[in-house]
Amino acid sequence: MVITTAGEAQSIDWAGGHLLIFDDPQGTIDRAINIIRGNGHSEPLVIGIDPGRRPGIAVLSGDMVIAVYQVGVTEVEPTLRKVAHEYHANISTIRIGSGARLMTAQIINTLLEGGFKVELVDETGTTPYVGKNIHTSQVRDIIAAINIARIKGEPVGKREIEPSKGEIRVIQESSRSQSEGRATIPKYLARRVARGEITLDEAIEMHKGHLNGVSPETK
Known part of the structure; x- marks a missing residue:
């Protein structure tokens, strides 16, 4: 087995079974170990x-x-x-x-x-x-x-996401906890978080009015 870079691979004359291109260090090590074990993915x-x-x-x-x-x-x-x-x-x-x-x-x-x-x-x-x-x-x-x-x-196919009132409330409570009590996002933002449209962090920032100049709306 030879481990080399992509740039040098073309110049290597290797008759063995595996020519491993180095990219991510951990990924390269893992692949090398698995080849040695006889499990080359x-x-x-x-x-x-x-x-x-x-x-x-x-x-x-x-x-x-x-x-x-x-x-x-x-x-x-x-x-x-x-x-x-x-x-x-x-x-x-x-x-x-x-x-x-x-x-x-x-x-x-x-x-x-x-x-x-x-x-x-x-x-x-x-x-x-x-x-x-x-x-x-x-x-x-x-x-x-x-x-x-x-x-x-x-x-499974695409899933429809319509959060319940309880799920929205949990997300609102999470926003208050995550912001250390400084912000509780309104329901419309909690609903967007539930649908995966934005993250909780983004919702908190939007509620504070610091992201893209968006003004918070009423609950």
Whole structure:
């Protein structure tokens, strides 16, 4: 195996089985290790997502978990594009759990717009019990994402997002908490957050009147 840069690859006379182009350091190391182990990512990648405010993401090549992430809802699609680029592999299927209704719908719609195939998985029983002295939330989300990736789901199309009054109220409360009590966004902005049109941070800034000169509206 030879690891080289894209610029030098053309000048290397290598009869071996793998010529690895260096780009992202961690991605290159991961690919090299998997080639040594005999798992050169010949199989398309399968992604599992445990939805929530910070979704857990698991990347599987065959039966092997090769990467895990936890990112914001709006970062899911860019993260998966980065994964496909770093591992020089196609993503065959993205499987997402059925919980967290609004965030699941937001993620599904964004992924479909990006051209990905998405399956909705019944996530019942995918979240494990976590013992003491372990950072519970992150571990549970990641393990749930791994389990979701291994369960065949139903192909899903674009989801309609119409938040309930309770869901809007929760988003308003989150805005107050996130702004340390300085701002509670109005309902119309909370509804846009719920639909995935803007982030909570953007809504807070818009409410304050600091983003694009938008004046806050009444609730």
